[in-house]
Each structure stands twice: as C-alpha cells, then as structure tokens.
Amino acid sequence: MPTKPNPLETMQALIEEINKHNYHYYTLDEPTISDAEWDALYDKLVQLEAETGTVLPHSPTGRVGFQLLKGFEPHRHLSRLWSLDKAQNQEDLMAWHTRAQKLVSEYNTQNPEQPLPPLSFVIELKFDGLTLNLTYDKGELVQAATRGNGTVGEGILAQVKTIKSVPLRIPYTDGIVEVQGEGLMNLSVLEKYNETAAEPLKNARNAAAGALRNLNPKVTSERRLNAYFYNIGYTDGLRFQDHREMVEFLRDNQFKVSPYVKFVDSIEAVEEELQNLVAMRNTLDFLIDGMVVKICDMRTREVLGYTDKFPRWAVAYKFEAEEAVTTLLEVGWNVGRTGKVTPTARVEAVDIAGVTVQNCTLNNMDDIGRKNLTHALGSLIYIRRSNDVIPEILGKVTEEADGQEIVAPTVCPSCGHTLEYRGVHLFCPNRLDCRPQLVGRITHFASRDAMDIDTFSEKTAEQLYDELEVRDPSDLYYLLFDDLVKLDRFGKKKAENLLAALEKSKTPDLASFLFALGIPNTGKTTTKELADHYRSLDRLREATAEELITLPDIGGIVADSIVRFFQDEAMQRTIERLLSAGVAPVAEEAPAAVDESNPFFGKTVVLTGTLHSMGRDECAKRLEQLGAKVTGSVSKKTDIVIAGESAGSKLTKAQDLGIRIIDDEQELLRLLS
Template sequence: MVQAATRGNGETGESILQQVKTIANIPHRIPFTGRLEVQGEGYMRLSVLEDLNRILSEPLKNARNAAAGALRNLDPEITRSRKLNCFCYNIGYIEEKTLSSQEEMRAFMLENGLPLSDFYLESDILEDLFPHILDAEERRQLLDFQIDGMVIKVRQLELREMLGYTDKFPRWAVAYKFAAEEITTTVKAITWEVGRTGKLTPLAHLEPVELSGATIRRATLNNYNDILRKNVSIGSRVFIRRSNDVIPEILGSVQDNNVNTVIAKPTHCPSCNAHIEERGAHLFCPNSLSCKPQIAGRLVHFASRDAMDIEFFSHKTAELFVEELGISSIPQLYELTTDKLTGLERFGKKKAENLLQSINKSRDCALGSFLFALGIPNVGLKTARTLSEQFGSLEAVRNSDKDSLLQIADIGETIAQSIIDFFSDESISAQIDALLNHGVSPKHETGSNPGFLFGKIFVLTGTLSGISRREAEQLIISAGGKTASSVTKNTDYLLLGENPGSKLDKAEALGITKLNEAAFLALFTRGIK
C-alpha cells in the first residue's frame, strides 16, 4: 500500500495513508504486484463505539461521525485507538490485468485478502433482488455496523464503461435507501436563513432528540408553503426523520396538533431589513450589495474546493471578514494583508500567512473553476467546464450571445438567459474586472499545443499502462477534445489499451482512426497536423 486518500470532490482528496494503515483488516501488502486503486468504506462497529464510550471522557456521538473524525485525525495513534474496519467494494484502476465483471472483481479482491461485505447477491432478473433488499432492511438492526440502504449495480464492467457517468453519479448503479427512522419532537422556534443568492430558507429549531445515533436540534423546511402544507407552528409536535440517515427533515405535524403560534411569512430580510420579494414558491432578499449573509455565502462559494480552492477559508472566516473587516465584495479578498488578519480573533501570524498564501495561489486558476466560482445562476460545475471548453477564454464567455450559447448541447433557454443577464450586470462586470486587475488569471486548461484537439471526440477502451484512464481523459479535455463512452459515426479516435473490448470491432467497421498509447501521448508533443 503506497497511498490512501479521502474521496474529496471525486477527483482530489486528502492523503490519509498513515491513518488507513492503522485499520486492522486492510493488508499492507497483497500478492498482486501491479498498480491498482481499490475503493472502500471505513467504518466503526457499534460494539466498538459502545466500548469506547465507556472509557472516553467525552462520548462519541455516533459511529459514522466517529469513523470520519478518526480518519481525518492528524495523529495516527488516535485513529488506531478507534479500532476501525473497512469494506472494499470496487477497483477503480488496475494495471496488467483485465476484469470483466463484478464477480471477477470480488474474486480478485478476496484472493488478495481485501475485506468485502457478505451482503452480496447476483441475479439476471432485477425483480429477484427486491425480496433480498427488504430482508436486509429487516436484518440491519441485528448488524454490528450501520447501513442505510443497498446498491444495485450492472455486473458487466464493459457495459458500465458504455453507460458512463453523470457529473456526480455512475449511470450503472442506483442506491436503494431504506425507510428512515422517525420520531416526534417539539418546534421551539423558526428562523429564516439567507443564502448567497438571497433566498430565505426556514430553519426549525427543535427540542433536542436522539435519532439514528445523533442529537437532532434543527431541521430545514423548503419554503413558507412547506410550513403551511405540513401544518408546522411554534410549539407544535412534529414527525422528523433523517433522510438517507443524514439530513433531518420535518415530515409534518402530529395529528390533532394544538397550534400555539402561527408562523408569519416574513416581509423584511432578517439580516438587512430589506423588503422581501416573492418569486414563485420562494422568498428572496434583493439586497445583494450589502446583505451580510449573502456576501458571506458568496465568499464561501468562491473559495470552495470546486471553485477557487482557497484552503483554510471556512464559513466562520467569511462571516468574520464581513463583520470585522467590512468586506462586501469578492475582489477585496485579494487586498488582505497579514496586518489586517492578525488583528482578528483566532488569527495568529501563521494562520494568516497560510490563508494569504492560498489566496495568492488561487490567482492562477482554471477557467471552468473561475466561472463556477462566480456563482452564475443555474450554472453548476459541469456547465461551467463546458463553457470553458467551448469558448476557451473568459473574454469569449463574457461576450457570448444567446445563439452561440444555445448551440451547446447542455445549455437551454433558461441557462443561456442566466449567463447573458449575469455578464450584462454592470456591478458584476465591475467586480470581474477588479478580480482581473488583482492578478486573477483564469485560463482554459490546454495542452502544449492549445486547442489542437478542439471538437475531436475520443473513446477509450482497454487497460492503459503508462497513465490512468482519468489522466488520459484530462489530457484530451485540456487540449479541447471530448470523451465519449461508446463508439459512433461521430467518433474521431479510439484510444486502445491492452485487451480492448468490442469497441475495437465497431471502430474498425466504421473506419475510425485507432491510436495506441504511445501514439496518443505523441500527440501532445507535436499536435495533430
């Protein structure tokens, strides 16, 4: 075992090798001698949690949080004392070996001493799985670890490759969640939280209650209509559950509930007192310029991992900057100095220097990340990256018209108009100009010959030896190309690894250009002529 990392954002995680080495059922060496990536889940047994809470001065709240905290703890000996276990469930990458199915993958992992869950069933008929899923739901209370559902997967790995992924999830797997545990408690108060877009979301403050191993004190409601529909009032008893055993949710009030205090719809922003606007089912504060929670929310989004990736920047830090330093716009982050920061509570010189170094590092950023960081309405990370790939520069995106935006497959009328309106706003344009003047330099990630693969569609098949599949895909995207999961008449190139599948036959039938790994890598030293 040479490295271990958290899942992070799906691409970049935190190194936790020393912590993972303390997990007793994970082998440090295996018989297989090639390079491979194994994906798994660290967990704490409920019996271990019970034993630890007998001796710890501050009891652990629940097994899920205890396991996550142990793996992130900087002291591996503390991780060791938590006595974690692991289940492995997937091989993300493997060299010098081809696996064709989930069954082969499991057999390979067992041969190499990797720990697997016994909850596993194969079937050619989807409906045959459901009785076993329901049986698992009934049996889960007898287990020594927590589960909240089962995952149904396509067994054939080649079919998985063809189905591919959305921006967040594999198309070849679906999570079947068990019914969440429910309990009743009393609503003590309702507050309205203001987000970075100005939307007001009602937050219910509850009489503390234990649910699924956690103490629940708050639960969100969607909007004012949700409050009315669920008959929620101050002092009412309500049913709550943890959706997917994580997020507390109010289901509704107890029947024959005695209403104490009806919740009034707010007319002014609870933070800045601006008059509230009603847009569809939601309430909004229109004061984007000086409403402090909106400013703090925009700062947090700008600094987030998928955006500008500014380390050491938390929501509390954003609130502190807004309250104490009077920061009201994103460009002011790049005007901070050590002297300004060290005067703040809990900001020593080292912490200030680390944050400033991270802010300075963010000046050189990917265009897609920068567009996402700006918080364009209706534009998520995937769309931001698509804009970067299609236009290639910030100036081109800012000057784009509706017709050119609608030519992009993932963009429709609503998103196109959001982009046009956003960059037409004089205040927003001034802030973007200020960021550029502060040295922020968003660039479309390109290869050594920028854009030389623009518009070219690649399909990958087989096992690559010199680089990973993800690295190959990033090279293609960085040079302006695209990747697809299946071969069609629109495919330009088929990248061949060892033991290619049926995609090779289809590519040959269609006369598509084939590249081995060496020829593919050579493209990035000379470009395509």
C-alpha cells in the first residue's frame, strides 16, 4: 500500500517550486509558467498551511503580513554601511583616480614581493531609492534594515518580505552574510499605480521610501516594489578575489543584480562609459542620479581603506547638479478635492539645471519630522529637482533647530472645520461646504478624461462657485444664459460656448462618467473596468462588495469605496440631478469576437509621439478592440512600439531592447484594418 505523502514534505516541495518560478519571473524577467498554473500551486500551499496550522519560514505566503506593526526596532549592522565621496565633474573623477594610483604606487614600492595589480574598475548605476541591508543566516532571510546612520538602521523585515525579487532563502548556507542593495519603485509600476490611486504618488523615490517605512506591510505590498543588489557588506568566512566574483555570488544566490555592471581596465574607459550612461539615463524604468566607480581588486580595497566617512576605493559620480541649497521661507497648507490637506513650501528662488525653483513638495508632518524640518523656517535647506517633477526638500543643511517651527493646522485653512488625521495625512471632513474641495470636484468633473467640457477650467469653476453659487457638478447643467452673460469677463460668446459645451457633454461614455464622479480609490483603469463589466449605471449602483471583488484588480478596499459612494445620500442627489438634466451615460456595446489572427491580438503595445491620422486615444481604443494590451511604458515585456512624430525616450528604449517598432502610419492603418 503506497505511503501517504507527508504534508510538510509536500509544502516544502511546493515552496521550492513556487520560489523557483518567482525567481525566474521577478529576478530574471523570464516567466516559466502561466499565471493560472502559479495560482494553482500557491492555492494548494495555502490549503496545506491551513490544514496543518504550519507556515514554514521561507513560505511565499508570509511575504505580506496582516498585522499592523507598532514601530520600527533599531538594528545594528554587522558591518558599517559607508557613504561615498562624490565627484561632481570629470576633474573630480580624475583627482580621485590620481589619489588612488598614488597610494597603490607607494604600497608597491614598499612591498615589491607582493605588489597590487594595475587598477581596474567596475561601473554601476547609482540607484535613487532607499538603501537596504539584508541579513541571511544559514541561507534564511532573518533581518532587513534601512541604512540609518550607517551603523544602526531600522528593522523593516516585514516590509522587505513583500518585495518579490528579494529571496527569502538563498543557496549559500555556510554562515551569515549581509547583502546591500536598493529598494525602489519602477517608473512603469508608478504610472500604473497612479492610474487607479485616489491619491497619486508624486515620484518613485518617495513612493519607495514611504512604502518601506510604512508600519502596515500591506501598504508596502500594494506599491509592488523592486530591489537590486550590489554588495556583500559582511560575511563570517566568505572571501572574494575581486568585484566580479562578488557579483557572480549575488547572481548565483538568486539576487537581482543591476542590469548595468561594466568592468573596464582604465580611467579613460570609465569616462567613456560615463557619457554612454548619461545618454541612456532617461531610457531606464527606474530613477538613477549618477554612477558608482569602484576599484575591482579586493586586496587593493583593503590596502586603500577608508577615511572617516568614505572608502578610498570608490566614488559616486553625480549627474549634472539637480540639487541646490536655499532658504525655506514659509509653509502653506492646501486643500485638495478629496479633502486632503498638504503642506507646500515656498523657498528663496534658486536655479537648478536651468529651471528657477520657488515652490517645493512636502508630503505631511511625518515627512517634515523625518527630514529634520520641524524647526526649519528661515533655515538653509537642500532641495532636489528630479525628472521634471515638483522639487522636493531633502532636509536641513545643519542639524541644529535654528529656525522657526512648522506647525500643522488644527482647522481647515479654507472653511475653518476641525481637521482630522487619517494615517499620516490631515483631512478636512467638510465635504459639502469647503470651497477648494468643491471647486476641485467640479474641475475634475469637467476635465478632459472625465466629462470633457470644452473651455472649462479651474478659474471658471472658481468664478461659478463665487458668483453663481455652483456647489456641485450637477449645478453646471442648470446654468442659465442670462446669469452667465452678466459675469465679469464672460460676455455673450463665452456664455454661449460654455452652454454648448455642457450640452455636448451630456452623452459621455459610461467609463468617463464614472471617472468624473470621483469615486474614492478609483481611477481611469478601474472605472473603465466597471463600465465594461456592468454596461449600465443602474446595475453598477446596485452592485454589492461581494460582486465587485470578483472583478480583476478590485480588492476589498476599492469594492467598499464603490458601494459606500453609491449609498451616500449626497452622491445619490448629485447623480439624480445629472440624469434629470439630460445627462445620459452611454455604455459601449459588448465587443464582438476578436479575430485572434490579427497582428495585435494578445500583444503588449506602447504608443509614443504624435499620430496624424488619428489621436493616440482613438488608436489605443482600436488596439484594445483587437485584443491588444496598451501600456504606458516600454519594458522587456513590450511586444510592439507604435512611434509617431517626435517620439522620444520610449522609442530609444525600444530600439535598445530590439522591440518591434511601427513608425509608418500607413502601415499602422493597414494593420488596424
């Protein structure tokens, strides 16, 4: 009689198989099984864990904890994490090389029997994320920490476990190793996240840092972070001859290594690679702010040693300065359409990379405290401008509390209502009588991706609010010509144009109408999914949370937001008034069966540049009708890039990756038809 399999042995085999597939998918970008097959393996593991009441330490089901953490525990690194000296230009780089060469020559003169080899170098990307230090004991991931002050960081093991490219177990089991890398959010992931986020994230660096320092690991998991590894900081016995051996060790132990690691034999080759890297910077799917140059040979590193702050054998070459020092003049508080109250800093005007900066981002009081800005009004601060986003404040120049205090408001700066904290953010709960919330809601309702009311702007919304008591999007459809024409700077023509635009907007597609309503926690992607599934406003208004969570990409939080939104009496009044005014959302017909032989079926397509024969929105719609998936960024998973006139970095990246490019509009039209 056959022996019944041991459940723990079955679980162990499942874990090894799932982790193998995860490694190929998240680290190598080479999927080995379909999503459905992976789900079947994972579901079987979950079932066995429930039946046995046991979760093995390296189980993938433990990547997302469900318990809110109380705080971050200090963690002392086994080996110090060093900062890097900076080279701002080629002269600085050559000066670093000259110093290193001099020290090597002096050593070789004194030790002719065992000279150091000629200098050779490795060039790596300088990631713009959050430094991670991972500890593995006998192959098991036992701790993960932030850099902190280089000696002591914060333990963030639960958060780091949510990063799928971080191995929970490695083949090396002979002792303890500390592995250093960078946690980051890919730009394509940020873009997709913001499509459905109620509060879009401003940039990838803050998104990653905020997620990894969030006490709720589920929030970290939702950001879908990535990590690249580049250094072994500590081992209790392992030794490497050079950096190449270290990189191979990382790869052999299933760590995700930077896609750009270049070994060269001369400082002239380093300079040449620097120019190549500057040229390719904007084609990457993550932020970098320079490159790191290291001497390869480990014995040479030991001889050169360290200063009080930096290793003498490495230097960080920063890109053209996008950081500056200026004075923090004041902090104002702005109310958004969701009621979120955010601080905005005004600084003394300063030029960064050709742009004059006067306003900077501050996220919340938690961010202000973390950056040592609590007493910073009137003080010198560091600011950075990255990838054309609004500049952010990095911190104070000095550690002293030498400025005036930044105090969070207790009441709404607009309506005077008492504010409340939701997590780390301040909110004004006065949804029905707070001017910036209502103006923002009306402006969003009229925007291009929503009701697309031509000629409408935020200034128009403010004027209608102030002079005609427009308090709700539905009020727009009850405006009268005689009232509009009396408004300052309006006149007969402008009044006629606005009324005509309102009339034209009365038959929006259902997805745009839902987006215009501003349902919390939903964006364009989610509202389109809702419209495609229900194809009726009435059916959606009656949907339950249990129904909604069966749809792809809609979880419990979003489902509850949708149900609560349509149950809200104020929202019900708004919708009824819109419908009574003649607004009639049109649901698209269910798509006909797609001809799977067409060249776009099942392909991932990116549009870039200007198309003269049709708009990009129309082209994307036609592609989706043919069974294509249209995304916003180029990656290894992209099948086709359609490049119109003035296509930029996406086209360049597609060329570098060898992706099929369609840059002839006549060919495009032929393929679409």
